[in-house]
Amino acid sequence: xxxxxxxxxxxxxxxxxxxxxxDLRISITDRCNFRCVYCMPKETFGKDYQFLERSxxxxxxxxxxxxxxxxxxxxxxxxITGGEPLVRRNVEKLIEQLAxxxxxxxxxxxxxxxxxxxxxxxxxxxxxxxxVSLDSLDDAVFKAMNDVDFPVAKVIExxxxxxxxxxxxVKINMVVKRGLNEHSILPMARFFRERGHILRFIExxxxxxxxxxxxxxxxxxxxxxxxxxxxxxxxPADANYTGEVAERWRYKDGRGExxxxxxxxxxxxxxxxxxxxSTEGQLYTxxxxxxxxxxxxxIRGGASxxxxxxxxxxxxxxxxxxxxxxxxxxxxPLKKIEMSYIGG
Ligand code: SAM
Ligand code: SF4
Ligand code: SF4
Numbered sequence: 001x002x003x004x005x006x007x008x009x010x011x012x013x014x015x016x017x018x019x020x021x022x023d024l025r026i027s028i029t030d031r032c033n034f035r036c037v038y039c040m041p042k043e044t045f046g047k048d049y050q051f052l053e054r055s056x057x058x059x060x061x062x063x064x065x066x067x068x069x070x071x072x073x074x075x076x077x078x079x080i081t082g083g084e085p086l087v088r089r090n091v092e093k094l095i096e097q098l099a100x101x102x103x104x105x106x107x108x109x110x111x112x113x114x115x116x117x118x119x120x121x122x123x124x125x126x127x128x129x130x131x132v133s134l135d136s137l138d139d140a141v142f143k144a145m146n147d148v149d150f151p152v153a154k155v156i157e158x159x160x161x162x163x164x165x166x167x168x169x170v171k172i173n174m175v176v177k178r179g180l181n182e183h184s185i186l187p188m189a190r191f192f193r194e195r196g197h198i199l200r201f202i203e204x205x206x207x208x209x210x211x212x213x214x215x216x217x218x219x220x221x222x223x224x225x226x227x228x229x230x231x232x233x234x235x236p237a238d239a240n241y242t243g244e245v246a247e248r249w250r251y252k253d254g255r256g257e258x259x260x261x262x263x264x265x266x267x268x269x270x271x272x273x274x275x276x277x278s279t280e281g282q283l284y285t286x287x288x289x290x291x292x293x294x295x296x297x298x299i300r301g302g303a304s305x306x307x308x309x310x311x312x313x314x315x316x317x318x319x320x321x322x323x324x325x326x327x328x329x330x331x332x333p334l335k336k337i338e339m340s341y342i343g344g
Contacts, residue, residue: 013073013074013313013316013317014316014317015285015316015317015318015319015320016317016318016319016320017270017319017320017322019270019271019272019273019319020074020273021070021073021074021075021273021275021312021316022074022075022076022077022243022273022274023075023076023077023078023079023243023273023274023275024067024070024075024077024078024079024274024275024276024277025078025079025080025081025274025275025276025277025343025344026063026066026067026078026079026080026081026276026277026343027081027082027083027276027277027278027279027340027341027342027343028057028058028063028080028081028082028083028085028088028091028094028279029057029082029083029084029085029087029088029279030051030052030082030083030278030279030338030340030341031051031082031083031084031087031340032082032083032084032087032111032340033084033087033111033113033114033148033150034084034111034113034146034147034148034150035146035147035148036111036135036145036146036147036175037144037145037147037177037180037211038145038175038177038204038211038213039207039208039211039338039339039340039344040210040338040340041147041210041211041212042147043210044210045210045340052279052280056279056280057279057280058277058279058280058281058296058299060090060093060094060097061097062281062296062299063094063097063098063277064094064097064098064101065299065305066277066281066295066299066308067098067101067104068101069305069308069309069312070275070312071101071103071104072309073309073312073313073316075104075275076103076104076105077104077105077106077107078098078104078105078106078107079107079108079109079131080094080095080098080106080107080108080109081108081109081343081344082279082340082343082344083279083340083341083343084110084111084113084114085108085109085110086110086113086114086115086118087114091118091122092118092121092122092124092125093125095108095122095125095126095127096125096126098126099125099126099127100126106126106127106128107127107128107129107130107131108122108127108130108131109130109131109132109133109173109344110130110131110132110133110158111132111133111146111155112132112133112134112154112155112158112159113150113154113155113158114158115130115132115155115157115158115159115161115162116154116157116158116160116161119158119161119162119164119165119167120161120165122165122167123165123166123167127167128167128168129167129168129169129170129171130162130167130170130171131170131171131172131173131200132155132158132159132162132170132171132172132173133172133173133174133175134152134155134156134159134172134173134174134188135174135175135176135180135181135184136152136174136181136184136187136188137152137184137187137188137191138152138181138183138184138187139151139152139153141180141181141183141184142155144180145177145180145181159172159195159197163195163197169197169198170197171197171198171199171200171259172188172192172197172198172199172200173200173202174188174199174200174201174202175202175203175204176201176202176203176204176219176224177204177217177218177219178204178216178217178218178219179217182219182227185201185219185224185227185228186227186228186231189228189232189258190232192256193232193251193255193256196256198256198257198258198259199258199259200246200258200259200260200261201221201224201258201259201260201261202261202263203218203219203220203221203260203261203262203263203264203265204217204218204219204264205263205264205287206264206288206327206336207287207288207336207338207339207344208336208337208338208339208340209336209338210338215264218264218265220262220264220265221247221260221261221262221265221266222262222265224260225249225260228258232251232253233251233252233253234249234250234251234252234258235249235250235252236248236249237249237250237257242271243268243271243272243273245261245263245268246259246260246261247259247260247261247262247266263324264324264327267322267324267325267327268324269321269322269323269324269325270322270325272286272321272322274287275312275316276342276343277295277343278292278337278341278342278343279341279343280296281294281295281296281297281299282294282295282296283295283312283315284337284342285315285316285319285321286319286321286322286323287323287339287342287344288321288323288324288336289321289323289337289342290336290337292337292342293311293315295308295311295312298311
C-alpha cells in the first residue's frame with residue numbers, strides 16, 4: 001500500500017496505440033446540485049432519478065488505495081470530479097488522504113456552488129489547484145444553463161475564495177453551446193483576463209445519452225479563438241506537456257492566456273493518457289466507453305495490490321479507444337455512459 005511513487009517500466013503501461021497511462025479522473029459522487037442542460041438535464045435527472053446507494057460508492061479508503069496503485073502504473077495526475085465532488089460529505093478528508101501520496105499532482109473540478117464555504121478547508125487538506133466551471137457572467141443565461149436558478153455571484157464568490165485560500169492557479173471551464181451562451185464568450189474572456197485566471201473553453205460534447213447533442217450546437221474552438229482574437233489578439237502558445245487537453249493561446253499583449261478544448265472538431269485521442277474511475281469503482285478507458293471494468297469487486301473481494309495492478313495493467317494494455325477521432329463514422333456506440341457517473 002505505501003509503496004513509493006515509482007512508475008512501472010514504461011512499456012508495461014502502454015496501450016495498443018502506444019499511449020502511456022498518466023492521468024486518472026475519479027468521480028466521487030454521481031449526485032449534483034445543478035441540472036446543467038448539457039450534462040444532467042431535468043427530463044432525465046428528475047425527482048425520481050435513482051442515484052447510487054451510499055454503499056455502492058467507493059469509500060475514501062478504497063479510493064485512496066486505488067489511487068496509490070495507479071501511481072505505481074505511471075499515473076502522475078489525478079483529478080477529482082463527479083457529479084459535483086463538493087457535495088460528497090467530508091470531501092476534504094479524502095483530499096487529505098490523496099494529497100499524502102508523494103509526487104502526485106492532485107486537482108479537482110467543481111461547479112463552485114459550495115466553494116466559498118470549502119476553499120480554505122480544501123487548501124488546508126493539501127489541495128493546491130482547482131478548476132471551477134462557469135458558463136456565463138449573465139445571470140439569466142447561467143440560470144438557464146444550470147437550470148436550478150443558481151446565481152453567477154455565488155460562483156464568483158467561490159472563485160475569489162479559492163484564490164484567497166491560495167489555490168493556484170484557479171482555472172475556469174466554460175462549455176459553449178450554440179444558441180445558449182456564445183454571446184458570453186467575450187465578457188468571460190475580458191473578466192477572467194482582468195482577474196488573472198485561465199479561462200478554458202470547452203466544445204459542447206456528445207457525452208452520455210440524455211443531452212440531445214447535435215453537431216449544429218457545437219461552437220468550434222476555431223470560432224471561439226477568432227471571436228476573442230478580433231478584440232484581444234491571440235497567438236498560439238506551446239503545450240505545457242504532451243497530452244495536455246487544452247490547446248493554449250496567449251494574448252499578444254502578454255496579459256494572460258486562454259485554453260480551448262476542441263474535443264469535437266480537433267480530436268486529441270492519439271495523445272490521450274487518461275483513465276477514469278466511476279463513482280462505484282468501474283474503470284473506464286474512454287469518456288465515451290460503453291462498459292467498464294469492475295475494480296470495486298476486486299477490492300471488496302480481497303484482491304492483493306499486485307492482483308489489482310495486474311488487472312489495471314491488462315485493461316490498459318488492451319485499450320484501443322479513440323472515439324473522438326472516429327465520431328461520425330457510423331460507429332457511435334448506442335449506450336453511452338452519463339458524464340456525471342463516469343466523471344467529466
Ligand atoms: N460538477 C463539476 C463541474 O461542473 O465542474 C464536475 C463534473 S462536470 C461533469 C466536469 C466538466 O464537464 C465541467 O466543466 C462541465 O462543464 C463539463 N461538461 C459536462 N457536460 C459536458 C458536455 N456535454 N460537453 C462538454 N463539457 C461538459
Ligand atoms: Fe453538475 Fe457539473 Fe454536470 Fe453541471 S456539469 S450538472 S455542475 S456535474
Ligand atoms: Fe481519450 Fe476517449 Fe476522449 Fe479520445 S474520446 S480523447 S480516447 S477519452
